[in-house]
Amino acid sequence: MHAVPSSEAREVARAAAQWLALLESGAANEDDHTRLQNWRNSSCSHESAWQKAQLLRQRFSGLPTALAMATLDRPDPARRAVLTRALGLAALVPATWLLGRQLPLDVWRADLQTGIGEHKRLSLADGSTLQLNTDSAVNADLGARQLTLVRGEMALKVLGSAALTIQAPYGRLSVGRSEVCVRLTERDCRVSVVSGSVQVQPLRGPQLVLREGQQIRLQASGAGPVDAFDALLPGWREGVLMAQNLPLGDFLRDLSRYRQGLLRWDPALESLRITGSFRLDNTDRVLSLLAASLPLEVHSRTRYWVTLVPQESASRKNIG
Template identity: 50%
Template sequence: MSAQVDAQARQLAREAAHWLTLCDAGELDAERAAALAQWRGRSTAHEALWQKAEALRQRFAAVPAPLAVACLDRPQLDRRKLLGQALALGALAPLAWFGYQQLPMQRWRADLHTATGERRTLQLADGSRLQLNTASAVNLEVGEGLARVQLLEGEIALDSVGPVQVSLPQGLAVATRASFCVRLQAQGCLVSVSQGHVSLQPLRGAPVQLQSGQQALLSSSGVGPTRAFDAQLPGWRQGLLIVDNQPLGDFLRELDRYRPGLLRWDPLLERLAVTGTFQLDDSERILALLAASLPLEVHYRSRYWVSLTPRKKLA
């Protein structure tokens, strides 16, 4: 499966997990129900993944009647169409099936995980500090003389006191007394070192050692070029999103990782530039600041469905 399809599958599964969470929490009001219906109607893959998620949930616990009515028996859905889509599950697209298999269950079964927009900090037995960024999941094994962390999804930061080994789909990151971030991406795993040094060991190929202030992309076949980076920029560890003249499209793609629901924008906004320090815990304020400083408008269909468009010129 290509990296692009992998990324698409993960995004699709993340969206499905968000809607399922709202449904389970009883927060699916009429407006959100309409948004969910639209999401499910975008493709057969969307609908098939939703049906798979519902079926799995019912295997673990009975669905309360009011919840079942809210989620599965809305009058604005065509019953025959819904039934036809459900019967088509045997031909479920590999994209949706891969996303469902690899993302929600993997996160739910992990030793530690965070939801979209959540961050979590844990002190390990040896005194090392582990931080999980938004929508991340890890398994932990802390034994005598070595801490093992398996990154399943998302991004982590480690301030290691003793030896630590981070297991990744592409290989290993091994360090002692180092501060570094590890982020899974569609094309590989980005490792950034703030202090100390980290050894990257791909599944195939020679190991590479990163020094303080360096980062590189780890793939299963090797380590990409070593590049310098600003060691002060992993601002998410302090709850900050720090950018300097960054294209708005890149900024919004990063912000979207921390916001549940749908965030969409007009392609004409992609090349606008953003500079500033933003509080990740208040994404609504971030959007308001963008609207105040850039020629764009923010439109809310609901708290979880937001779109950005170029500002209309006054006649």
């Protein structure tokens, strides 16, 4: 069960949503930017809410366009009046969303977060390394040597003599002098050991030990079978997405995690195979490389609305 936010926390979140809606509408003037900066500077909680709102804004679709349509081509003061009414509704949507079930408060309040396409690497006091993949959130209690994966994917390399604990919804891991990748989805939690060994305690069932090159999926019902794991595959740690004879559909589902907006593809492309290493700092270039090496075309309405379709046959292209 998610904690109920205080009235003060709700007001701060609502204010951050209102400021965000104003800026996204395109109607903010110089005075608005100054007042926003003053609001951010007035309180640490304001600045924290603003930074988190910008990360989470990536999940709102269509709102800027709606606001722009409501406010463009309208002179002051009518333009400002329409904007005020639009913001009343627009601010309610993100504020409700931020505080509601679609974005649990444990994500909103997490100690460490990444946005879509963002990657973080942190060094811990004992020399261990923590990395967060795209769209991820982790709580850290380093005094208790415990990390809690709230959302997304993390990699932990422990160098010190004392083990670190990773708590996840489907189990608990004890990591000492090892490297492990943990990915949380809506259905399960995948644990992959890159080096060393990791003790795994599922929610149900006995404790087990995973060794280098092994992985397992944890679910509410317990642990699945132990599978072989290619330690080169989690290339996101170095900023790359790797594929070895992978179905294109699986590759695109993974790639879409690193892109803002909508990425769609024709089902006929699902079974095409792809092998290679692709830099994640420019996913538009990845799509261009796919079009250059596979029989497909990239159709972009905007950078945030992209569709892949099968390449037209030469005969069809030559018609007319």
